[in-house]
Amino acid sequence: MEATRKKKLLTLPQNSIRIIRIIAALLLLALIIVRAMDVAAKSQFGADTWLRLSVSGLIIGGMYALIAIGYTLVYGILFMINFAHGEVMMIGTFGGYFVFEAFNAIQVSGADGSQLSFLNAYPVLAIFLAFLAGMTISALSGLFLEKIAYRPLRGAPRLVPLISAIGASIFLQNAGQLLFGPQRRQYINPVVLDRGIGWNLEIAGSTVVLTYTGIFSLILSAILMVGLYLLVQRTKLGRAMRAVAQDKKTAALMGINVDQIISRTFVISGALAGAAGVMWGIHNGLFNYFVGFLPGIKAFTAAVLGGIGNIPGAMLGGMFLGIVESLGPAVLGIDFQLKDVLAFTILILVLIFRPSGILGEALTEEKV
C-alpha cells in the first residue's frame, strides 16, 4: 500500500512529459537565439561572407535534397532505410569521373584546326554524357542492390533488411576502395565549368564569386526535383508508386505489379543519387570511395527532417540542412570542423522533439 502510493507520487501525469518536452525545446531555442545574438553583436563576418555561406549552403543542400528523395521514396514504400544509398551515389561519382577522363584523353581537332580534347571541344555533350553515365550506373546498382540484398528479405522482421542494407553498404564501400584505390581523385572539368571561376558580385567592398559549377548544380538539381515531382504526381508510374506506398496489398489487387514498381523506385532513386554524385564531383573536385558516406547519412537526416515518405519534405529538408550546415557554425560562433556535429545534433533533436518532421510524414501505416 505504502509502496503504491509512493509510486503514484513519483509518476508524472501523462501530459507532463509533453509539456516538459515543449519547455525543453523552447529553452533550447532561446539558448540558440541568445548565442546567435551574442555572436552577431561581435560582427565577425561581413555581408559578403554571409552571402557566400548561404549560396554554398544552397548548393550543397540541392545535392542533399536529391539524395534525400531516394531515401524518402524507398522508405515510403518498403519502410526501410536504404543504408547503402550513399554508396549508390559514390558509384555515380565514379561513373561521371571515368567519362570525363575518357573524353579528356580523346583528341579532336577544333574549329580552328587546333588539337583539343573532346571534353573541351564539346563540353555540353561531354557533361550530358557524364551525367547520363553516372545516373545510369547508379540506377543499375540500385536495381541490383534491391534484387540481391532486399528482395529475398521481403516480409522479414524489420531489423533484418536494415542489417542487410548495412552489409551492402560496407561491401560497396570496400569494393570501391579495392577497385579504385584509397587515394583521392580529382574531377577533370571542361574549361567552361572550371572550379573557382564564376560571376563576381561586389558586396560591402569585397567580391563574392558565384561559381559556375555551383550555380549549374543548383539549377540542375532544381530541374531534377521538378521532374521527379511531375513524374510522381502526373504519370501512370507515379500513380502506381503512390498506390504501392499507401497499401501494397490493395495495389496488387488493383493490378499493379508491386515488385516491378519497387524495382523502378530503386532505379529512380538511384538515378537521382547518381546525378547528385556527378554534381558533387564537378562542384567539389576531390573524391574517393568514401564520398558517399557522410552525404548519405546527412541526406537521411534531411529526409527525416522534412518528414520521411514526404517528397517535398525531403527537398525542403535537404535545402534546410545544407543552409544550417554552412551558416550554423558562423551563427553560433563555433568551429567549422564541427559542421558534421551540427548535422547529427539536428537529426537527434528532430527525432526527439518532432519525429514526424517539418512537413509531417506521409506514411499511412503506423511506423514501428
Place this chain on the structure above:
Amino acid sequence: MNKQSIQKSAASGLVFGIIVIFFALIGFTVVFSGLIQKALGQSLGVGQIPSMSSFLIFLGLLGIWNGWRASRQDKHETLLVSKVLGRSAIAGLTAGVLVMVYALIVGALDNRGINLRTYLSQLSSESVRFFLFNQSIVVGGLIHVLYSTVLAVVGGFLALASERSRERVKTTRESIQKWSQDRWLGKLQGNPYVSYILMGVVLLLLVLLPRTWGAYWNYVMGTVGIYVLLGLGLNIIVGLSGQLVLGYVAFFAIGAYTFALTTSPEPHNLVWNFWVALGVAVLAAALSGILIGLPIMRLRGDYLAIVTLGFGEIIRILLRSDILKDFTMGPRGVRNIAGPTLFGRSFTTDVDFMYLIILAVLLSIFLARRWQESSIGRAWLAISQDETVAQATGVDTKKYKLLALSLGAAFAGLGGALFASRNQFTGPEDHALMVSINVLVLVIVGGMGSIPGVVLGAFALKGLPEILRELESYRLLVFGALLVVMMIIRPEGLWPARRPKLEVTVVKETEQVPLPAVVGGEQ
C-alpha cells in the same frame, strides 16, 4: 533440353563470369592463388606473383562450382547425363566467353602501354599478364574459355556423382550416428561429470595457454577477448532487448577515455589506482548509456539505429576537434595510460594482461548468463518480440530498455578501459564507426541473443583475419557480403540462441482428457 533450362544455365554462367572478373579487378585472384601456393607448401615472397598452377587451381575451383550449380537447377528432378552435360557446358562456356572478353579488353589496353593502375588500383601489368596465363591475349582468352568449359563439365559430373551416391552417404552417416549414440555419446550426454571435466579442461587451457603461446598470440587473443566483452554488451542491447544501436563505439570511447584521463599523467595529472579507474570507467559508460538512452527511448527500430550512429560520430568528431583539445588532447590522443597493479606489484606483461582479460571475459559471461536467465532477461525477450504487447502485459518497457542500454554500455566501458590500458594509448581513431560495425557483425554472425554465439563470432571475426594476414584488406568486403548472405540464408546466426524453455509441464498426448458430459449440449 528446353529453353528455360538453357536460359538458367547461361544466367548461372554469367553470374560466375562476373564473379571471376570482380575477383580479378579487386586483386583477389593473385592473393588467393598465393594462398593456395603456400597451402601447397611452396614458398612465396612478398609482392611476388604466384605460380601458374595455383592460379589454375583457383580458377578450377570456381569453374567446378559453376558447373555444379548450373546442373542442379531443380531439387526434385533426377539428373541425367545428357542434361548435366548440356547445362554445365553452357554455363562454363558463358562464363568463359565473358571472362575472355574482359581479358581481351584489359590485355589490349595493357599492350598499348596504358597504365591501368591509375584507374583500377589492382591492375598492374604483371597481374594482367598473370590473368592471361603469361600468353598472348588471344591464346590466354581461349585458354580461359576452354578451361572454364571443361571444369564446368567436371563440376556437373561431380554433382551427378554426388546425387547418385547420396542414398549411400545418408545410410552410412545414419549408421555411424547410431553406432556412436549407442556406444558412447548417449552415455556421455546427460552425465554431469562430463560437463565438469570439459569445463576443467577449458579452464586448464585458459591458464596454461597464455604462458606458452608467446606475445603475438597473447596480443591477438587479447583483442578477441576484448571483442567478446564488447559483443556480450551489444548482445544485451541488440540481441536480448531488440534495440538496434549503431553507435556502440560511443560507450567504448567513453570507457577508454575515462580510464585514460584518470590514469595518464599528461592532460590532468590524475594518476589513480588501476582498479579505481577501471570501476569509474565502467560506471561512466553505464551512466552515459542511461543519459543517451533517456531522450531516445521512444524511438524504435531504424530511427534508433540512425540516432545512435549520430551519437557515435559526434563523440568521435568532438574527440578529434580542437575544442576538447585541453581536455582530451585532441587528435594526438592520450599516452602513458597506466597498466594494472595488484598489491603494489605491477603486472603489465602480456601474460598477466591475458589473464586479466580472461578473468573479465569469464566474469562477464557469468553475469550476462545470469541476467539473461532472470526475470530481467524475460522482460527483454518480451520487449524484443513485441514492445506494445510487452507493455500491455505489464512490463515497464522504458525501465528495462534503459537497463539493457546501461548494462551493455558498462561492458563496452570495461572493454574500452582494458583496451586503452593494454595499448597504453587511446586516440580518436580507435573509436571509429568501424568498431560499432565489427561488434554488430560479430553479434549477428554468432547469433543474436546467444552467448556462445558471441564468443564464436569474436573468434571468427577477430581471430581468423589475424591468421589469414594476406586477406586483411578483403576483411571488410567479406564482412559486408557476409552480413547480406547471413540475413538471406541464416538470419538467426551460426550458433542460434535457445529460447528459455517454458516452465509448464506439457500434457502428454496419451493422457486421457476427460470428455464433457454432453457433447455439443450448449448452443
